[in-house]
Amino acid sequence: xxxxxxxxxxxxxxxxxxxxxxxxxxxxxxxxxxxxxxxxxxxxxxxxxxxxxxxxxxxxxxxxxxxxxxxxxxxxxxxxxxxxxxxxxxxxxxxxxxxxxxxxxxxxxxxxxxxxxxxxxxxxxxxxxxxxxxxxxxxxxxxxxxxxxxxxxxxxxxxxxxxxxxxxxxxxxxxxxxxxxxxxxxxxxxxxxxxxxxxxxxxxxxxxxxxxxxxxxxxxxxxxxxxxxxxxxxxxxxxxxxxxxxxxxxxxxxxxxxxxxxxxxxxxxxxxxxxxxxxxxxxxxxxxxxxxxxxxxxxxxxxxxxxxxxxxxxxxxxxxxxxxxxxxxxxxxxxxxxxxxxxxxxxxxxxxxxxxxxxxxxxxxxxxxxxxxxxxxxxxxxxxxxxxxxxxxxxxxxxxxxxxxxxxxxxxxxxxxxxxxxxxxxxxxxxxxxxxxxxxxxxxxxxxxxxxxxxxxxxxxxxxxxxxxxxxxxxxxxxxxxxxxxxxxxxxxxxxxxxxxxxxxxxxxxxxxxxxxxxxxxxxxxxxxxxxxxxxxxxxxxxxxxxxxxxxxxxxxxxxxxxxxxxxxxxxxxxxxxxxxxxxxxxxxxxxxxxxxxxxxxxxxxxxxxxxxxxxxxxxxxxxxxxxxxxxxxxxxxxxxxxxxxxxxxxxxxx
Numbered sequence: 001x002x003x004x005x006x007x008x009x010x011x012x013x014x015x016x017x018x019x020x021x022x023x024x025x026x027x028x029x030x031x032x033x034x035x036x037x038x039x040x041x042x043x044x045x046x047x048x049x050x051x052x053x054x055x056x057x058x059x060x061x062x063x064x065x066x067x068x069x070x071x072x073x074x075x076x077x078x079x080x081x082x083x084x085x086x087x088x089x090x091x092x093x094x095x096x097x098x099x100x101x102x103x104x105x106x107x108x109x110x111x112x113x114x115x116x117x118x119x120x121x122x123x124x125x126x127x128x129x130x131x132x133x134x135x136x137x138x139x140x141x142x143x144x145x146x147x148x149x150x151x152x153x154x155x156x157x158x159x160x161x162x163x164x165x166x167x168x169x170x171x172x173x174x175x176x177x178x179x180x181x182x183x184x185x186x187x188x189x190x191x192x193x194x195x196x197x198x199x200x201x202x203x204x205x206x207x208x209x210x211x212x213x214x215x216x217x218x219x220x221x222x223x224x225x226x227x228x229x230x231x232x233x234x235x236x237x238x239x240x241x242x243x244x245x246x247x248x249x250x251x252x253x254x255x256x257x258x259x260x261x262x263x264x265x266x267x268x269x270x271x272x273x274x275x276x277x278x279x280x281x282x283x284x285x286x287x288x289x290x291x292x293x294x295x296x297x298x299x300x301x302x303x304x305x306x307x308x309x310x311x312x313x314x315x316x317x318x319x320x321x322x323x324x325x326x327x328x329x330x331x332x333x334x335x336x337x338x339x340x341x342x343x344x345x346x347x348x349x350x351x352x353x354x355x356x357x358x359x360x361x362x363x364x365x366x367x368x369x370x371x372x373x374x375x376x377x378x379x380x381x382x383x384x385x386x387x388x389x390x391x392x393x394x395x396x397x398x399x400x401x402x403x404x405x406x407x408x409x410x411x412x413x414x415x416x417x418x419x420x421x422x423x424x425x426x427x428x429x430x431x432x433x434x435x436x437x438x439x440x441x442x443x444x445x446x447x448x449x450x451x452x453x454x455x456x457x458x459x460x461x462x463x464x465x466x467x468x469x470x471x472x473x474x475x476x477x478x479x480x481x482x483x484x485x486x487x488x489x490x491x492x493x494x495x496x497x498x499x500x501x502x503x504x505x506x507x508x509x510x511x512x513x514x515x516x517x518x519x520x521x522x523x524x525x526x527x528x529x530x531x532x533x534x535x536x537x538x539x540x541x542x543x544x545x546x547x548x549x550x551x552x553x554x555x556x557x558x559x560x561x562x563x564x565x566x567x568x569x570x571x572x573x574x575x576x577x578x579x580x581x582x583x584x585x586x587x588x589x590x591x592x593x594x595x596x597x598x599x600x601x602x603x604x605x606x607x608x609x610x611x612x613x614x615x616x617x618x619x620x621x622x623x624x625x626x627x628x629x630x631x632x633x634x635x636x637x638x639x640x641x642x643x644x645x646x647x648x649x650x651x652x653x654x655x
Contacts, residue, residue: 007049007117010042015110022103029085036078043071046117063120065327068320069531070109070116072328077102077109080360087352097343098353105335108532138315139188142181143251147244149174154240163231168222171236175222182215182247183523189254191525192312195305197264200257207253211246218243258312259384262372265305267410269365272299274358278344296341307333310368311530313375326371331531332364373421378428379483385415386476393469400462405469406454412447412472416440439479446472 014035021031046067081102088095153171163171186208193204218239225231277299284292310330317323340361343354392408395401418424419440428436450468457465 004049004117007042007045008114010038010045011110011114011117014038014042015107018103018106018110022099029082032078032082032085039074039078046071061120063116065324066112066116067120068324069327069331070113072324073109073331073531074106074113076328076332077105080356081106084356087356091352095353098356101335101339101357105532112531137184138311139185139254140251140312140315142185142188143247146178146181146185146247149178150240150244153236154244156237163225163233165229168225168229168231171231172219172222172226175219178243179215179219182211185250186212186523187525188311189250190523192254192257192308194525195261195301195308196257197260200253200260203253204250204257207246207250211243211250214239214243214246254312255380256384258309259376259380260388261305261309262376262381263385263388263411263414265302265309266369266414267407268298268302268305270410272302274340274344274361277341281345299341300337303333303337306365306368309372313372317371317375322371322374325367326375327530329364329368329371332360333368334530334532336361336364369417370421373418373424376418378418378424381418382415382476382480382483385411386473386480389469389473389476393466393473396462396466396469400466402454402457405450405465408469409447409451409454412443412450416444416447436479436482439475439482443472443475443479446475 017031017035017038021035024031050064081099084095084098084102088099153174189204189208193201193208196204218236221232221236221239225236272295277295280292280295307330310326310333314323314326314330317326336357340357343357346354388411389408392404396405419428428440446468450465450472453460453465453468
């Protein structure tokens, strides 16, 4: 029988080995091997404890989530720490900054493991979370809870019996719980709105206000019934239905916003890449240039967007393993956020340190992209791309912009990578979708045509460029029509996993917030930490301004930076409430931050990226057609040149 004391003792031994090894001046990896051996013993005993004491019903146990996250982070940091020690041996000198970074993360996780293991023994895994612990709950989990509580009062029943005094009191109690959970949902939605695209900010804010207004109406109805000791069941049902409708609209639009951010963020990774940041740092060596500051701010905004995408994708992950995998990615990005840019600035003094952190960052971004391929459904992400393409083509007919068309090509390439993921490709091969793989090849071919014609855009009429994008839109429309074919029964089922479905309504975009503005001002955007950020001074070497993205950038609602708080083990996702001092700081900086944060995307930057293609019969026919009918455009020559360059590049990589 494994007890908590044995687990704690094993963790203490691991901490002692890590402490002794970090102080050693020798380039010896033996101490790290000893740490791995003892940590393996701890993990083995923890597994036995899970099997005997915790059981299988631990899906809502946040302590279990924390333990799994810390285990993943310790394994990851140990791998990089081994790499650091080997690099030290090759370089013949100590890499103190790099070693310190990973050792502090390991020690931080070991402390969290001790606290979470202790709390796990005191908490029942099947107990319902309290409102305090729900602060760290993701948006969709709270949405499911609220809808379950409202279902009793919104569902139709033919034979209604008068409510008793106990039923009326219970309804009033549930209405207060619904309001508390809804405020946390709105807090999560506002955090997303702070980093969302400009056109989504107003819609998200208005939908949050509408949901809160309907919730207040439902609670007031329940309070009046409790006061008069009677219940108007039909009025209460109408108000519950109105609240459900508002929540569904908010949930659907949140999913739509996430889809758009996925495309935009991964396109912006090329615009604000670490390589371009390094080039600008070399260009402006003094570090005081305004353009450099804007570039770093844009990099921060995009990193915050990726973090928000990760938070919402964790909620729709299919299993505990994938959830832990994504939480580990977000935690790594949190740890790298304050030190990745300073390491690049100081790369002249310690280039190996910057290379290791940059390698770590790139690997986490790659893993995040793969996780998104796994989590996001193929119907919503294809529908989102079609809508983005449709809007872009309509805008280009009014005002041509080559940079935006290049962005659409990058988004199309991201969609192709999505379909090349094995699970998604296997899903597309099912019988119900027919010959969609062939249609996807046509989409790929036309996407390459759009890329090729943009290379010589200065020599081509804009109408001829747009014609190819319109053909791409037609192909995408046909592809999407087949994907969206469902049976009538399936179309009626709206499950919680449909949170990434599209929602386009006229009322959503034109709603004006009036009545619930006062109550919205008391809700802070939920900027909580998965593991590292805002919990220790160790990871705050590069502080951000209050006007930046996750702390209220482009939001008309106040956003308060989180304060330092010692971890007490109740919830590693807890959000610290605001204080009067922070509120005054926000009021003083509000006017200044609004003017400096008028746009998340400060400028549009051009970039050139080579693409690869496979030779096919369709491509050869297209090239022959252009050589015969559009020789002046020289598109086929451009395609051949790009293909030749891509082939040579592949040959060099293989060599």
